[in-house]
Amino acid sequence: MKKLVLLVLLVIITSCKNKPKVAEDRIREDVTFLADDKLEGRQTGTEGEVKASEYLVKRFNEMGLEPKGTEDYLQSFSFKPKTDPHKEVEFTTNADSTITGNNVIAYLDNNAKTTIVIGAHYDHLGYGGEGSLYREKDKAIHNGADDNASGVAVLLNLAHRLKIKNEQAEIKDKNNYLFMAFSGEEMGLLGSNYFSKNPTIDVESINYMINMDMVGRMKTDSTLAVYGTGTSPIFKQTLKSNNEKFKLIENESGVGPSDHTSFYLIDIPVLHFFTGQHEDYHKPGDDSEKLNYDGMKLISDYIYDIISDLDDNGELAFRKTKNESEETPRFKVGLGVVPDYLYDGKGMRIDGTREETPAFNAGLKKGDIVVKLGDSTVTDMMSYMRALSVFDKGDEASVIVMRGEETIETKVKF
Incomplete structure (x- = not known):
């Protein structure tokens, strides 16, 4: 009888050891933290942005991803606020009148020649300022749940899924992964711009870039906008062949008001995912309880499938697109x-x-x-x-x- 009990216990222990690990779905939890009033809108250079960056460092570290910033997971950048809106921002190490932000960067090394960048900005408007569409006289925290705690939450979900996949696979993916949470986006794509000029990996090794900005308000018709579809010849067919859930709105241009633009401008193919603007855009009402979390999980699944499909295609060809913003x-x-x-x-x-x-x-x-x-x-x-x-x-x-x-x-x- 004792032998039988021991045998049963051994079978149970062995089966538990062999059971594949599954990535946790913490999308709602991540959004709720980042869009909490305690972070005061995550404006670049504020204590709220620092708290958000510390949370992201903790999450990347829990996943076992390598740090790939200039100081552990962080890549700090300092700049002088623009007085002339038509001029480029000046990055500087001069401490006078400067603001410092932090990109948070983690790496999954598969010993591959090429790397996919997966990014989303985590900063927002703080208590409002120039970018706010709030017209009341009182100051109010702009939590930015959709813009862009939603994109960061999907980024973290993808990071964990890809990490577990490559831990358990006999043959690893043919790309490495660089996961980047940008700061300074609301002030003019500053974090991604700084990285493009000061990359922490060989920029020539970057295969393509995926950006998620405002992916938390999918509507009932399941419309999903994807920008940058013309930046590589393979993108349109890949998007189509993996799509069973969405009404896709495609835009070929690699230039737009989000961080993918910084990568397109250094000749890297890009895809940017977006579920559309809404009446809470850049207002205090952009809160976590209003997000479509089922829709966000579907978007994460879709991007995961696209990455998996593209894995056997080697280095993707880059193609210039018409810059619609110039027109x-x-x-x-x-x-x-x-x-x-x-x-x-x-x-x-x-x-x-x-x-x-x-x-x-x-x-x-x-x-x-x-x-x-x-x-x-x-x-x-x-x-x-x-x-x-x-x-x-x-x-x-x-x-x-x-x-x-x-x-x-x-x-x-x-």
Whole structure:
């Protein structure tokens, strides 16, 4: 009888040892910490940003990832705040009037020739400032749950999954992985810009870069925007062949208002994932309880599948794309709306309006689709911006919107 009990115990112990380790899903936990009021909005150079960086160091260390900063996991950078918005920021070691931020960088070494960079910015707006769309007089913490605790949480999820996969695999992936949480994004892509000029690995070894910025508010139609699809010839087919869950909105350009741009500009293929703007964008209402955590897990699964699919393709070819930002018309007035960047129908759909703006005063609402502004027909975002660019402050213009099946014409005063 004793022998039988010992045999059963031995079988149980052996089976436990052989059971594959599975990555924990801590996406909600990570977002909740990063978007807590205690971090006071994680503005670059503040104590809140330091607390966030310490948390990320702890998480990377728990996973057993190598540090790849200049000081352990951290790559610090100091800069003088811009006084002229048209000039590039000046990185400096001079202590006078400087702000210091920290990129947090971890590495998974598979002894491969090439490395994939997986990144997301962890800084936000603190109590508001220039980037805020909050119009009340009182100061309020901008927690930035979607922007961009969401991207960082998916980054950490991918890091743990890839680490466990390569620990247990007889044959490791054919790429190394560099996981980067950038600071200074809200001040002008500063952390990623600094890394591109001061890389902590051989930049020639970087195969491609994946960026996640605002991936926490997937809508009921499962729309997912992917930018940079034209930066390597293989991307479009790979995105399509691995997609079973999403309505994809693809944009070829490698240039955009997030950290992937810094890598594209040094000739690295990039993919940037984004679930769209919303009425809490750059406002105090961007809180953790409003995120779609099931959607974030699906995005993590999708990116994981894309990385796995691309693993046998060697070093990816880089391709220059049209820089759409250079073609963007300049305008002196605004309508006062948050556009729905994921809308792919005719016109420009409004995702939200701000109080005391031309759109609000004209009675325009979330969900309205602008089809004509002044004399110009609006078919997409670019035509909307071109239509807007002809107006000056004080001008009045007719605007036609579709509200459901109803056509509404009204006037806006800029």
